[in-house]
Amino acid sequence: MAHRPLRLILDGDALVANWRWLRERGGSAACGAAVKADGYGLGAHEVVKRLAAAGCRDFFVSTYAEAEALGAWDESLALSVLHGPGPDDTQAASASPARPVLNSPQQVARWREAGQGRPCDVMVDTGMNRLGLTPEESRSGLLDGLPIETLMSHLACADALDGTAPFAANTRQFSDFRTLTAQVPAQRYSLANSAGILLGTDYCFDLTRPGLGIYGGWARREAAEGIRAVASVEAQIVQLRIVREGQRIGYGGTFRADHATRIAVLNLGYADGYLRAVAEHGSAELGDVILPILGLVSMDLTAVAAPESLSVTEGDWIRLRFDLPMLAETLSQYELLTTLGSRFERVWA
Numbered sequence: 001m002a003h004r005p006l007r008l009i010l011d012g013d014a015l016v017a018n019w020r021w022l023r024e025r026g027g028s029a030a031c032g033a034a035v036k037a038d039g040y041g042l043g044a045h046e047v048v049k050r051l052a053a054a055g056c057r058d059f060f061v062s063t064y065a066e067a068e069a070l071g072a073w074d075e076s077l078a079l080s081v082l083h084g085p086g087p088d089d090t091q092a093a094s095a096s097p098a099r100p101v102l103n104s105p106q107q108v109a110r111w112r113e114a115g116q117g118r119p120c121d122v123m124v125d126t127g128m129n130r131l132g133l134t135p136e137e138s139r140s141g142l143l144d145g146l147p148i149e150t151l152m153s154h155l156a157c158a159d160a161l162d163g164t165a166p167f168a169a170n171t172r173q174f175s176d177f178r179t180l181t182a183q184v185p186a187q188r189y190s191l192a193n194s195a196g197i198l199l200g201t202d203y204c205f206d207l208t209r210p211g212l213g214i215y216g217g218w219a220r221r222e223a224a225e226g227i228r229a230v231a232s233v234e235a236q237i238v239q240l241r242i243v244r245e246g247q248r249i250g251y252g253g254t255f256r257a258d259h260a261t262r263i264a265v266l267n268l269g270y271a272d273g274y275l276r277a278v279a280e281h282g283s284a285e286l287g288d289v290i291l292p293i294l295g296l297v298s299m300d301l302t303a304v305a306a307p308e309s310l311s312v313t314e315g316d317w318i319r320l321r322f323d324l325p326m327l328a329e330t331l332s333q334y335e336l337l338t339t340l341g342s343r344f345e346r347v348w349a
């Protein structure tokens with residue numbers, strides 16, 4: 001396989017430490033892990049392997065295609081498919097070791113046919129209006145006799161990095177969900193994602209489902225106490241060049257050199273998920289030296305300052321700052337992680 005000039009350096013210790021910290025914050029609740037979108041862009045297969053070794057037993061993906069992409073599944077672990085069995089999933093759902101999360105009366109009917117009595121999970125919508133049965137549907141007898149492993153709901157407004165999310169929405173969803181736990185029998189109940197865990201152990205019920213926090217994102221300010229960065233971006237230098245005084249760099253010539261400047265052109269662009277909005281707030285670094293980004297990011301290339309005093313050459317690796325909580329002012333941390341493209345080699349360090 002050809003060499004990749006782009007790599008994500010992934011801190012496996014930080015990944016596991018983040019999961020353990022979230023598990024502790026959840027009190028007596030078991031702590032699962034959302035590994036949808038290929039483990040938030042970091043590589044789901046390795047994430048599952050590392051978290052399973054740390055004691056995680058419950059994993060969540062979005063679709064049967066994502067479940068299948070994980071390959072042979074260790075049957076001592078649980079895998080739930082959040083979007084449930086759609087009209088085109090009947091075969092996959094019967095063959096897959098994964099458990100569906102049933103979201104609609106249609107999916108309930110489909111699983112009664114295809115599930116051969118195997119357990120399922122059920123999502124109830126308590127106010128997000130995204131996926132799930134209405135509370136009325138879930139109490140109507142629709143679910144009678146189904147072997148429900150986990151009854152879950154999802155919080156719409158628990159994320160509050162800027163401190164503005166409406167708190168009343170959380171307490172309303174919490175109390176509606178607690179009411180349901182007395183009305184719909186299931187082995188376990190689950191409400192909290194990363195942000196929900198940080199609202200307190202009341203929100204954690206029997207099982208939590210963090211994603212973002214495991215990968216180093218901050219769902220709320222409280223995350224600063226325990227969540228460490230996991231991913232950093234590195235790209236190789238394709239070319240070093242001198243830009244003469246008065247010349248401009250990149251599309252639109254948005255950067256003009258006011259003196260002769262050496263630059264390094266990096267093998268990284270917006271097609272990799274290194275978006276222009278990210279670069280505006282980002283910079284590169286080599287050791288302790290900060291290298292400002294110069295001009296607009298191209299599809300596959302980005303220019304950074306490379307002062308003559310710096311000892312660098314073609315092929316050297318340059319690290320791009322990818323500070324999720326800081327960059328979250330431009331894009332959500334979820335967008336930042338999951339848009340990192342497929343051209344990176346993922347290197348667990």
Ligand SMILES: *Cc1c(COP(=O)(O)O)cnc(C)c1O
Nearest residue numbers: 034154193194195209210211212
């Ligand atoms: C994505 C997802 C999670 C994880 O959410 P984070 O905000 O990343 O912690 C949990 N539950 C459901 C239903 C999800 O879709």
